[in-house]
Amino acid sequence: xxxxxxxxxxxxxxxxxxxxxxxxxxxxxxxxxxxxxxxxxxxxxxxxxxxxxxxxxxxxxxxxxxxxxxxxxxxxxxxxxxxxxxxxxxxxxxxxxxxxxxxxxxxxxxxxxxxxxxxxxxxxxxxxxxxxxxxxxxxxxxxxxxxxxxxxxxxxxxxxxxxxxxxxxxxxxxxxxxxxxxxxxxxxxxxxxxxxxxxxxxxxxxxxxxxxxxxxxxxxxxxxxxxxxxxxxxxxxxxxxxxxxxxxxxxxxxxxxxxxxxxxxxxxxxxxxxxxx
Amino acid sequence: xxxxxxxxxxxxxxxxxxxxxxxxxxxxxxxxxxxxxxxxxxxxxxxxxxxxxxxxxxxxxxxxxxxxxxxxxxxxxxxxxxxxxxxxxxxxxxxxxxxxxxxxxxxxxxxxxxxxxxxxxxxxxxxxxxxxxxxxxxxxxxxxxxxxxxxxxxxxxxxxxxxxxxxxxxxxxxxxxxxxxxxxxxxxxxxxxxxxxxxxxxxxxxxxxxxxxxxxxxxxxxxxxxxxxxxxxxxxxxxxxxxxxxxxxxxxxxxxxxxxxxxxxxxxxxxxxxxxxxxxxxxxxxxxxxxxxxxxxxxxxxxxxxxxxxxxxxxxxxxxxxxxxxxxxxxxxxxxxxxxxxxxxxxxxxxxxxxxxxxxxxxxxxxxxxxxxxxxxxxxxxxxxx
Numbered sequence: 163x164x165x166x167x168x169x170x171x172x173x174x175x176x177x178x179x180x181x182x183x184x185x186x187x188x189x190x191x192x193x194x195x196x197x198x199x200x201x202x203x204x205x206x207x208x209x210x211x212x213x214x215x216x217x218x219x220x221x222x223x224x225x226x227x228x229x230x231x232x233x234x235x236x237x238x239x240x241x242x243x244x245x246x247x248x249x250x251x252x253x254x255x256x257x258x259x260x261x262x263x264x265x266x267x268x269x270x271x272x273x274x275x276x277x278x279x280x281x282x283x284x285x286x287x288x289x290x291x292x293x294x295x296x297x298x299x300x301x302x303x304x305x306x307x308x309x310x311x312x313x314x315x316x317x318x319x320x321x322x323x324x325x326x327x328x329x330x331x332x333x334x335x336x337x338x339x340x341x342x343x344x345x346x347x348x349x350x351x352x353x354x355x356x357x358x359x360x361x362x363x364x365x366x367x368x369x370x371x372x373x374x375x376x377x378x379x380x381x382x383x384x385x386x387x388x389x390x391x392x393x394x395x396x397x398x399x400x401x402x403x404x405x406x407x408x409x410x411x412x413x414x415x416x417x418x419x420x421x422x423x424x425x426x427x428x429x430x431x432x433x434x435x436x437x438x439x
Numbered sequence: 440x441x442x443x444x445x446x447x448x449x450x451x452x453x454x455x456x457x458x459x460x461x462x463x464x465x466x467x468x469x470x471x472x473x474x475x476x477x478x479x480x481x482x483x484x485x486x487x488x489x490x491x492x493x494x495x496x497x498x499x500x501x502x503x504x505x506x507x508x509x510x511x512x513x514x515x516x517x518x519x520x521x522x523x524x525x526x527x528x529x530x531x532x533x534x535x536x537x538x539x540x541x542x543x544x545x546x547x548x549x550x551x552x553x554x555x556x557x558x559x560x561x562x563x564x565x566x567x568x569x570x571x572x573x574x575x576x577x578x579x580x581x582x583x584x585x586x587x588x589x590x591x592x593x594x595x596x597x598x599x600x601x602x603x604x605x606x607x608x609x610x611x612x613x614x615x616x617x618x619x620x621x622x623x624x625x626x627x628x629x630x631x632x633x634x635x636x637x638x639x640x641x642x643x644x645x646x647x648x649x650x651x652x653x654x655x656x657x658x659x660x661x662x663x664x665x666x667x668x669x670x671x672x673x674x675x676x677x678x679x680x681x682x683x684x685x686x687x688x689x690x691x692x693x694x695x696x697x698x699x700x701x702x703x704x705x706x707x708x709x710x711x712x713x714x715x716x717x718x719x720x721x722x723x724x725x726x727x728x729x730x731x732x733x734x735x736x737x738x739x740x741x742x743x744x745x746x747x748x749x750x751x752x753x754x755x756x757x758x759x760x761x762x763x764x765x766x767x768x769x770x771x772x773x774x775x776x777x778x779x780x781x782x783x784x785x786x787x788x789x790x791x792x793x794x795x796x797x798x799x800x801x802x803x804x805x806x807x808x809x810x811x812x813x814x815x816x817x818x819x820x821x822x823x824x825x
Contacts, residue, residue, distance in 0.1 A: 328522060330520045330521075333491050334524035335526070335537075337491075337517070337518045338538040338607075339511075339542055340541050343549060344541075347551045
C-alpha cells in the first residue's frame with residue numbers, strides 16, 4: 163500500500179476513534195460513577211475505572227426506589243405513544259400522499275408548526291385542557307401530549323416513504339379487488355417498513371426521554387416515568403450521585419439495546435427516496 | 440352486442456382535454472389495439488375502462504349497461520401495467536394468488552393483523568393453490584413460484600403480471616404497453632406469447648401501445664389516436680393499405696408512406712410542383728393534393744427508365760432488404776439543405792441493389808398503388824368514377 167493511502171487510512175481510524183471516545187465516554191463515566199461510593203465521590207475523589215466490588219451497594223441503594231415501576235411506566239408511555247403515532251401517522255401520511263383535498267397544504271403547514279412551537283410554550287394551556295378533560299395525573303393523558311409532538315414527525319417520514327411507492331402497485335391492488343384500507347395495510351405499509359422503523363425510533367425516544375410534561379402532569383409517584391424518578395434523587399441537602407448515575411444507566415440500557423437492534427433499518431428509512439432505486 | 444362501447448367519451452384534466460368525443464365498440468373476444476404517439480390519451484382511455492380514471496363526459500357501456508360509476512371490482516377486468524406493478528414484498532406465488540385471495544376475503548378479514556393470518560390460510564386453500572399452480576404452469580413460472588419479483592428478469596416479471604391477470608379468468612384484459620420495458624428479442628418472443636394467450640383464452644383484449652409492429656402483428660382491429668382524437672378504426676391490413684388520413688399514413692409503416700406534394704395542372708400531374716409525371720390514370724380534380732405511396736410500392740430503376748428522376752441520398756442495408764432514401768430531381772435538388780429526412784422519398788427493395796450515395800436513378804410506380812390526400816385537412820380523397 164502506498165504511504166499516502168496508509169496515512170489517509172490511519173487518519174480515518176484516528177478520527178473514528180476520537181468520535182467513539184467522545185460519544186462513548188459519558189456512558190463509561192456514568193458506569194464508573196455509579197460504581198463509586200458516595201463517600202468517594204464527595205470525599206476522596208472519584209476513581210476513574212469501574213469499582214465492581216461496589217456493585218452490591220449500588221443494587222441495594224437502587225432497591226430503595228421503585229425504579230422497575232418507573233421503567234415500566236416509561237415503557238408504557240414510549241410504546242403507547244409510538245403505536246398511536248404510527249397508526250395515526252400512517253393514515254394521515256397516506257391521505258397526504260395519495261389524496262387531493264381542500265386544505266391539504268394547510269394540514270401540512272399545521273403539522274409542521276407543531277415542531278416549531280416549544281413544548282414549554284403550550285404547557286400552561288395544555289395543563290388547563292388536561293384539567294377540563296380529566297387527563298391530569300394519567301399516563302394516557304401524557305401519551306396523548308407526547309403524540310401531539312411525535313405524530314407530525316411520523317406523518318412526514320411515512321408520507322415521504324409512501325410518495326416513493328409507485329401508484330401502479332396501488333392501482334393494481336385495487337383492480338385485484340383490494341379495498342383502500344387493505345391497500346394501505348397489506349401493500350403500502352409492508353413496502354415502507356424501514357421508514358416505519360425510523361418513525362418508530364423517533365416516536366419511541368421522544369416518549370422515553372420526555373421529562374417536562376411528565377413532571378408537570380403526573381403527581382402520583384407511582385405513575386412517574388424514569389426520567390422524573392431520576393430527577394427526584396436530587397435532594398435539597400444531599401444527592402446520592404452513585405445512585406443517580408446507576409439509575410441513569412439502567413434507564414439508558416433498554417434504549418441503547420432497542421436502538422442497536424433496528425439501527426440498520428433506521429438508516430435505510432431515513433434515506434428512502436433520496437436516490438432513484 | 441359489443442362487449443364494450445364508448446359513447447362520446449371525453450376526458451379533461453382542468454382545462455386540458457386529453458380525449459375528445461371518443462366513439463368506438465369493442466367486440467367480444469377481439470384483440471383491440473389502441474395505437475398512437477405518447478400523450479395521445481390511449482393509456483387514459485384504458486384507465487377509464489378499468490375504473491381508475493373518471494370519465495368527464497359521455498358513457499362507457501359494459502354489455503349495454505352504463506358503467507361510468509362502477510368500481511373496478513364490478514367491472515371484472517384484469518390490468519397489466521407497463522411497469523408490471525408486482526407486489527415486491529410477496530413471492531411470485533403470492534402475487535399470482537392475490538386476486539383470488541381478495542375475492543375470498545370476508546369483510547372482517549381486512550382488519551390489520553387478521554389480514555395476514557387470513558391471507559396465509561387462504562394461500563393453502565386447495566382451490567386457490569391449484570388454480571395458482573395451474574396458471575403458473577401455463578406460463579412456465581412453476582420453478583419461480585417462491586422467488587420475489589426483485590430476483591426475476593424483465594420477461595419473467597412480465598409473465599408474472601400476465602399470470603396475475605389470467606388467474607381470475609376475467610372477461611376483459613387491459614394491457615398498458617406491457618412490452619415497452621423489454622429488450623427487442625424478448626419483446627418479439629412475448630408478442631407471440633400474448634397472441635397465443637389471446638387465442639387460447641378467447642377473451643377480449645384491449646392493448647395499448649405506441650409500437651406499430653406490436654399493433655400490426657397482434658391486433659384484430661386497431662384504433663389509431665392522435666391528440667385525443669380517433670384517426671381510424673380498422674383492421675391492421677386496412678389501416679396499412681387504406682389509411683384514413685396523412686397522420687395514419689405516416690404513423691403506420693417503417694419507413695412511413697411517402698407523402699409528396701403534387702399539383703394538378705391542365706397538362707397533367709406535377710410532383711413537388713415541378714416534376715411532370717404521366718400518371719396514366721385518373722387524378723383528383725383538386726389543384727393541390729398530396730401524393731401518397733408506400734416505399735415497397737415504388738420501383739427503383741436506372742436513370743431515365745422511370746417516370747420520376749431521383750438521386751440516392753441514403754442507403755440502409757437491413758439484411759434481407761434495403762431501404763433507399765432518394766431526393767427527387769427538381770430545380771432545387773442540388774441544394775444540400777434539403778438533405779433532411781422528410782424531404783426524402785424512401786424505396787424498399789429486396790436484397791442489395793448495389794446503389795451508391797449520390798448515384799442518379801429513377802423511380803416508378805403503378806398508378807393503382809397511389810393514394811391521394813387533401814393537402815389542407817390531410818383526409819384521404821377517393822376518386823369516384825364518373
